[in-house]
Amino acid sequence: MLYGEERKQLIQNYIEKHQRASVLQLCDAFNVSESTIRRDLKELEQDHVIKRTHGGAIALESVNFEPTVxxxxxxxxxxxxxxxxxxxxxxxxxxxxxxxxxxxxxxxxxxxxxxxxxxxxxxxxxxxxxxxxxxxxxxxxxxxxxxxxxxxxxxxxxxxxxxxxxxxxxxxxxxxxxxxxxxxxxxxxxxxxxxxxxxxxxxxxxxxxxxxxxxxxxxxxxxxxxxxxxxxxxxxxxxxxxxxxxxxxxxxxxxxxxx
Amino acid sequence: MLYGEERKQLIQNYIEKHQRASVLQLCDAFNVSESTIRRDLKELEQDHVIKRTHGGAIALESVNFEPTVxxxxxxxxxxxxxxxxxxxxxxxxxxxxxxxxxxxxxxxxxxxxxxxxxxxxxxxxxxxxxxxxxxxxxxxxxxxxxxxxxxxxxxxxxxxxxxxxxxxxxxxxxxxxxxxxxxxxxxxxxxxxxxxxxxxxxxxxxxxxxxxxxxxxxxxxxxxxxxxxxxxxxxxxxxxxxxxxxxxxxxxxxxxxxx
DNA sequence: TTGTTTATGATTGTATTTGACTGATTTTGA
DNA sequence: TCAAAATCAGTCAAATACAATCATAAACAA
Known part of the structure; x- marks a missing residue:
């Protein structure tokens, strides 16, 4: 069983690598409830590590790029x-x-x-x-x-x-x-x-x-x-x-x- | 019987090697109470050596990593x-x-x-x-x-x-x-x-x-x-x-x- | 010795984590 | 545009883990 911090770290890594992840996807991957995943994503967003979206989250770089150009x-x-x-x-x-x-x-x-x-x-x-x-x-x-x-x-x-x-x-x-x-x-x-x-x-x-x-x-x-x-x-x-x-x-x- | 400092050193080594450890695990390993392990983990965290989590502690980051700004x-x-x-x-x-x-x-x-x-x-x-x-x-x-x-x-x-x-x-x-x-x-x-x-x-x-x-x-x-x-x-x-x-x-x- | 400090363990009330549930909000597709 | 579906935030309760406190015993200092 993973600790919350470990799970968050893995979520962050995953999103940085794949640029995106859905809540359900992550639920399945870590065997936890949607509530837990949402809480994790919320905290990761507050740490300015990812950006939440409806249904999941995306990496930060991808947002940086689009609006500027x-x-x-x-x-x-x-x-x-x-x-x-x-x-x-x-x-x-x-x-x-x-x-x-x-x-x-x-x-x-x-x-x-x-x-x-x-x-x-x-x-x-x-x-x-x-x-x-x-x-x-x-x-x-x-x-x-x-x-x-x-x-x-x-x-x-x-x-x-x-x-x-x-x-x-x-x-x-x-x-x-x-x-x-x-x-x-x-x-x-x-x-x-x-x-x-x-x-x-x-x-x-x-x-x-x-x-x-x-x-x-x-x-x-x-x-x-x-x-x-x-x-x-x-x-x-x-x-x-x-x-x-x-x-x-x-x-x-x-x-x-x-x- | 170990001295506190020795125990702390071993805990640190263990976590650095295995990336994680639970309080109960460590209790068992060193035959001490949860209080003692928690005190050790608290001090190790303050020394910026590990990161505590609910239930135990994890390593700060994977070894090969040089932290950049x-x-x-x-x-x-x-x-x-x-x-x-x-x-x-x-x-x-x-x-x-x-x-x-x-x-x-x-x-x-x-x-x-x-x-x-x-x-x-x-x-x-x-x-x-x-x-x-x-x-x-x-x-x-x-x-x-x-x-x-x-x-x-x-x-x-x-x-x-x-x-x-x-x-x-x-x-x-x-x-x-x-x-x-x-x-x-x-x-x-x-x-x-x-x-x-x-x-x-x-x-x-x-x-x-x-x-x-x-x-x-x-x-x-x-x-x-x-x-x-x-x-x-x-x-x-x-x-x-x-x-x-x-x-x-x-x-x-x-x-x-x-x- | 005798008083003091330190490490430890037991106890107790408090905090945190988590999942379920609810109603609110957003997205989707007709 | 509207309604259904999906997703969300907020609240609650249970389980677990925690900090704080106190007592004990060993180590230390006078």
Missing amino acids: TEKSDRFLAEKQAIAKRAASYIQEGDTILIDAGTTTLPLVYEIKQFQSLTVVTNSVVHAELLKDSPQFEVIVPGGRLRHETQALVGPITDQTLSILHVDKAFIGTNGIDLEDGLTTPNLIEASTKQLMVQQASDAIVLADHSKFDKITFAKFADLSMIHHLITDDRVDDWYQTELDQIGVKLDIVKLQED | TEKSDRFLAEKQAIAKRAASYIQEGDTILIDAGTTTLPLVYEIKQFQSLTVVTNSVVHAELLKDSPQFEVIVPGGRLRHETQALVGPITDQTLSILHVDKAFIGTNGIDLEDGLTTPNLIEASTKQLMVQQASDAIVLADHSKFDKITFAKFADLSMIHHLITDDRVDDWYQTELDQIGVKLDIVKLQED
Whole structure:
């Protein structure tokens, strides 16, 4: 016969391994009543170890992931993953890189884990948290105020720190791309931070799926001519290629079908 | 016939080997009363050697395991939760608080979510990530280099940012507490950051379970007299109360039984 | 020796764990 | 949308385990 603590430990292990478990399943497994299982799950939830659901419980990670990357980004996840993969090919072992906050750059965090040695600067608490178990990387966070809308660190503290750093490559997200009005983002303070990111990089690389083109969203953070590479997907208009070529921006179009 | 200490040692060995033992089992094995076994188990638990359960005791964790900060099931979670709860009672609506990185302060993040308006400074990417969905808080991260061992942001960037901030209350963790040698932590750079935290707070509050007492761990970051409150659990020696009183530190002992 | 401390065991009232039961809530499917 | 089914929270009682207390006896100190 098991002690309650042992049972709870095993339930936790099971859920962490299988991501989910039902009350009845656990009843059967441990030969105890539903009441007991519910009490166990309640306590495990209070310990922030699992998340209860109607009928059972699920692991915590799976909840963390879904809501953060939310809304339409799910629809474009494949595009963003493909773009991130291409972006990772720009990186060389030993590089010092900067990864902007945002859902577009998030898949890049997973892509870079193949490298053995990088210095990674990121102003996203989510990105930084994902890198906490990668001791092969030197991870620098430029601090600042947490914008809850984008989980980015922004503001004067961020800018001041960024201004004393220089990186080989900066991977930057954007909300709007327009030939005339350049790169724009909805928030003024965030624009200031992005502007600095572009300035402090030898190679400013913008990651943007096709939906960002021909959009202007309030605050400009860079002229198109100030960036060096623009990685996007193959649903972007062809004529951008030549237009961007003329102002010295290399447009890198990722083919979604292949890959 | 065995001495008490011998019996305790054998109980500990047995549990470490078999992962579990019941009170009656041990009674039988050592030919002593239940009272005696319970007393032994109580002491072994206080030494953080085993975990008691109703009916017996279990090992703390499977042997091959090196506890990391990310460990969901922290060894002494209950103590830390109780301490965090008490710590939260020091906070007032509207306060500017600082929360140090570390497992002891982590439960405090959950406790503060009851408040409507706080400014929270934290040098932990894990803590910050947990606060990203609490828009009622102004969250400031003082940046820095990510120490993978503790998930804390440390180093010159951290220190420089902290030096221009001032908080009402700072909740700080520690690895060692000693009357003569003060508060210590194993890492020199982290000590520097903690030192600043103490300095920049109107009210420096140290959170530490009893196991931290009478320990010295390399790098000192503060004299005991420099902190204002020390929250711990009721397994700490009584005489600390009077000793700390003399140097102006208020010792706040959380009763674990009463929750 | 004689008084004191310490370890232990017996006793008693209290706490905890668990499963059954009840009514409330949520989900599901027509 | 509504009603049935499933799931849940809350309460209760029984069994077990517990803490607290006191008494005893051995070990210790004066």
